[in-house]
Amino acid sequence: MLTLDHWAVVRRDFPCTDARVFLNTGTLGPVATPVMERYLAAMRQWNAGGPGSPDGYIGWRNRVETARATLATEFGCGPESLSLFGNVTDAINVVLVGLRLPSDARIITTDEEHGALVGPLTQLAQRGITVDVVPFGQGGPELVARLAAAMDQAPTTLLALSHMSCETGAVFDARALTDAAHRRGVLVMLDGAQTPGQMPLALDAWGMDFYPFNGHKWMGAPAGSGGLYLAPDAAARIALTYTGDGAGWSSGYPAAWTETRPTDGRRFEYGTRNWPAWVAWGDVVAYRAGLPSDPCARQRELAGLLRGTLAAVPGVTVRSPEPLGGIVTVSVDGLAGDRVYQQLLAAGVVGRRVLRPHLDGVRFSVAYFNNEDDLARARAAIAQVAASR
Numbered sequence: 001m002l003t004l005d006h007w008a009v010v011r012r013d014f015p016c017t018d019a020r021v022f023l024n025t026g027t028l029g030p031v032a033t034p035v036m037e038r039y040l041a042a043m044r045q046w047n048a049g050g051p052g053s054p055d056g057y058i059g060w061r062n063r064v065e066t067a068r069a070t071l072a073t074e075f076g077c078g079p080e081s082l083s084l085f086g087n088v089t090d091a092i093n094v095v096l097v098g099l100r101l102p103s104d105a106r107i108i109t110t111d112e113e114h115g116a117l118v119g120p121l122t123q124l125a126q127r128g129i130t131v132d133v134v135p136f137g138q139g140g141p142e143l144v145a146r147l148a149a150a151m152d153q154a155p156t157t158l159l160a161l162s163h164m165s166c167e168t169g170a171v172f173d174a175r176a177l178t179d180a181a182h183r184r185g186v187l188v189m190l191d192g193a194q195t196p197g198q199m200p201l202a203l204d205a206w207g208m209d210f211y212p213f214n215g216h217k218w219m220g221a222p223a224g225s226g227g228l229y230l231a232p233d234a235a236a237r238i239a240l241t242y243t244g245d246g247a248g249w250s251s252g253y254p255a256a257w258t259e260t261r262p263t264d265g266r267r268f269e270y271g272t273r274n275w276p277a278w279v280a281w282g283d284v285v286a287y288r289a290g291l292p293s294d295p296c297a298r299q300r301e302l303a304g305l306l307r308g309t310l311a312a313v314p315g316v317t318v319r320s321p322e323p324l325g326g327i328v329t330v331s332v333d334g335l336a337g338d339r340v341y342q343q344l345l346a347a348g349v350v351g352r353r354v355l356r357p358h359l360d361g362v363r364f365s366v367a368y369f370n371n372e373d374d375l376a377r378a379r380a381a382i383a384q385v386a387a388s389r
């Protein structure tokens with residue numbers, strides 16, 4: 001009871017819970033009001049001081065290093081392994097373009113990837129690179145086995161897939177997959193858009209080569225919080241596509257360009273950035289540490305409740321495995337996911353449509369600031385949609 005009361009207090013930090021049943025953190029999560037207030041105050045302070053004053057832009061750039069160290073500790077790696085970007089898609093492009101793959105390269109991916117990965121892979125396929133697709137299914141050891149079998153079918157250069165499916169929340173053991181790939185001399189890039197804030201990250205221990213991730217979904221950092229983890233020896237293997245001041249310096253064009261940190265994640269950071277957003281991302285870690293209990297565990301518990309209650313609604317089929325995070329995807333028999341999504345929206349329930357040839361439904365993202373009342377309202381709304389078929 002005590003814990004419930006504490007979570008009710010936490011919920012007040014999320015005004016988006018007032019008007020509607022917000023179950024779409026998997027697309028973009030809200031920033032808790034205390035973190036947002038600090039972020040906005042920082043922006044105002046920066047602006048008022050004259051943004052181009054040295055204590056302004058250099059001060060903010062330096063404060064990012066504190067945030068980077070905080071995030072590195074949180075994610076189980078060293079700060080030199082992290083490169084900060086605006087989003088996951090930037091990070092994926094840096095890797096896929098920077099690898100300079102030859103036209104006989106082969107990449108294996110899955111059938112549940114986001115456009116952030118499908119877009120760059122399509123570009124590579126147009127250059128003649130083979131991109132093979134395996135079903136993500138329910139993740140777990142079966143997915144690792146499917147990927148291992150696919151790697152054994154033909155020489156493979158890279159595995160590029162989501163660590164957690166954005167469609168169902170299915171996940172797998174990153175270490176097991178990395179071991180299977182590295183035994184075969186295959187590089188691994190896992191798209192971590194959905195994992196930070198849904199499950200603990202152990203980036204060095206998992207051992208993959210590249211892990212794009214973001215803070216603006218489940219962690220609740222401001223929009224524009226993205227990053228890339230590079231294994232200790234991986235940064236130097238990526239050719240620079242975009243670069244410029246900050247990543248290096250020049251004492252005279254064209255001969256004397258010197259990279260500041262050629263083997264470090266920061267090698268990919270250059271130019272002016274919205275540094276306070278990354279500083280706020282570091283603040284988020286402290287905010288989450290002050291929550292009444294582990295937010296990942298609460299999300300998992302609430303998502304498990306939602307999954308159970310929706311499974312009992314006639315005409316509703318659950319498409320997600322038992323949740324390891326906060327995602328629960330369902331379909332309504334005989335109804336297109338888009339229709340279900342629209343009807344839920346009209347009833348004040350914000351989910352996200354899932355439109356795949358093998359999966360036509362609606363995804364609910366249950367965050368720690370949601371509560372049992374949200375789940376009951378989502379259940380009532382979907383029961384009404386199913387009953388009106």
Ligand SMILES: Cc1ncc(COP(=O)(O)O)c(C=O)c1O
Pocket residue numbers: 026027086087088089090113114116117162164165166191193194214226
């Ligand atoms: C699996 C996956 N990859 C990539 C993205 C894109 O993330 P970003 O907007 O940070 O580039 C998303 C967003 O929904 C996602 O779910």
